[in-house]
Amino acid sequence: MSRTVLCRKYQEELEGLDRAPYPGPKGQDIYDNISKKAWKEWTDHQTMIINEKHLSLMDPSTREFLQTEMEKFMTGGDYEKAEGYVPPSK
Template sequence: MEEEHVVDKVACRRHPTTRGPRLERPPFRSELGERIQREVCARCWRDWLKHQTLLINHFGLHPRDRDAREFLYGQIRAVLFGDGEVAEIDTSRQGTIGPPRP
């Protein structure tokens, strides 16, 4: 079982039966960032980042904008942790609509 010590692995929420590579550090400094490092593997985090790019383009988000960041954090919770409503992406309307309001 030497292999387990070479690569740090995490029991990823998205595929609980197979462990995935652990992120080297939380993707951002917050409780949510630490939870991601604890519960999501590096591969699923990369998948999320691709999805996030789609969301940013689709909703015409400015990631420096506070509302946009809150929306994206909400989507991380919804998509990765099943906590909240996942926003639909309608690619025909790319960049023409703002983030959904609560």
């Protein structure tokens, strides 16, 4: 049986991550409070931002920017969106 968490983004019980995505307290917080669904959406969104803005993960300011954007994304804040992106129609 899979582990469930009260997802911070969706405010409902959803399947949790299999392991913490980062070491330390931040990773534990994500593991305890973010669902697999929300984490997958974030990693996809993060990839779009990195590609759209040509960001380098070697730059500490980029990593700080992405951490801030992740917090906004997970809490319903006004997060950065890829310019010109149109989601596929279903």
